[in-house]
Amino acid sequence: MHELGVTFHIMDSLEKVAAENNVEAITKVTLELGEVSTVLESYLTNCWKWAAKKRPLFNNAELIVEKLPAITYCEACGETYPTVEYGKICPYCKSPDTYLVQGSEFNIKEIEVL
Structure with a gap:
């Protein structure tokens, strides 16, 4: 479960900015969490709740996760489509010449502070 390591990384980064x-x-x-980012939201949330109790800066910090859908672009026909539903093969022209344009992100979007 790498979500605990991810949680520590986020908190470490935010502690530096806070200081x-x-x-x-x-x-x-x-946080912005891409649909195919490999981070499981439920695990991340559980790790956050546990870790926040151990760090004074985060004692009452709420975690909000905004999911970003995975979108793939087809170089052959120029269309975009939902990655999870269709995979690497374009549903419009059947070309495999595609790439992910959104959905693997894991970003700190914003924080609220006192």
């Missing part, structure tokens, strides 16, 4: 900006507490963290 640089004299932040007393982080009250909310919003």
Whole structure:
């Protein structure tokens, strides 16, 4: 389960930013999570709840996860389509010349602080 490591990485990064900006507490963290990012939202949420209790800066911090759909682009016909539903082969022209344009992200979108 790499979600715990991901959670620690997020918190470590935010602790550095908080220290640089004299932040007393982080009250909310919003993440963007791509549909095919390999991070499981339920595991991430559970890890967050556990880890937040262990770090004073995050004692009451709420985690919000915004899911981003996976979208693939076809170089052959120029269409985009839902990746999870159709995979690597374009449903419009059947070309395998495709690439993921969205859906693997894992970003800290915003934080609220005191």
